[in-house]
Amino acid sequence: MSIKKTSYYIDNMEQYQESFITNLKYFRMKKGLSQAELAEKCDVATGTIGNIECGIAKPSFDLLIRMADTLSINPAQFFSADKFTDVQQTLMDEHKMLKDFYHTLQEHFKM
Numbered sequence: 001m002s003i004k005k006t007s008y009y010i011d012n013m014e015q016y017q018e019s020f021i022t023n024l025k026y027f028r029m030k031k032g033l034s035q036a037e038l039a040e041k042c043d044v045a046t047g048t049i050g051n052i053e054c055g056i057a058k059p060s061f062d063l064l065i066r067m068a069d070t071l072s073i074n075p076a077q078f079f080s081a082d083k084f085t086d087v088q089q090t091l092m093d094e095h096k097m098l099k100d101f102y103h104t105l106q107e108h109f110k111m
Contacts, residue, residue: 020078021053027071027078042066 035049051057068075
């Protein structure tokens with residue numbers, strides 16, 4: 001039995017992929033891993049995780065399980081539509097915090 005690829009099917013696939021990519025990035029960053037480090041821990045080529053996060057490649061079921069295990073999450077969490085966090089906002093907040101800390105150090109040490 002084949003699945004007819006209707007607009008609804010395609011739209012849902014795109015939403016699942018978008019959620020998957022967002023959640024993969026979030027959990028990888030939360031664990032403090034680079035793409036290369038996650039790839040190494042999952043025994044795949046260095047660029048594989050980057051290709052997945054860019055939407056160029058899709059993980060196999062085995063890789064999906066290995067990534068979830070490495071990130072200490074349930075594989076279903078990759079597909080949750082709930083946003084665990086806004087990754088971009090988190091990066092901006094961390095950047096601001098580091099910038100403020102740097103300025104504090106400059107003032108303290110008169111750099």
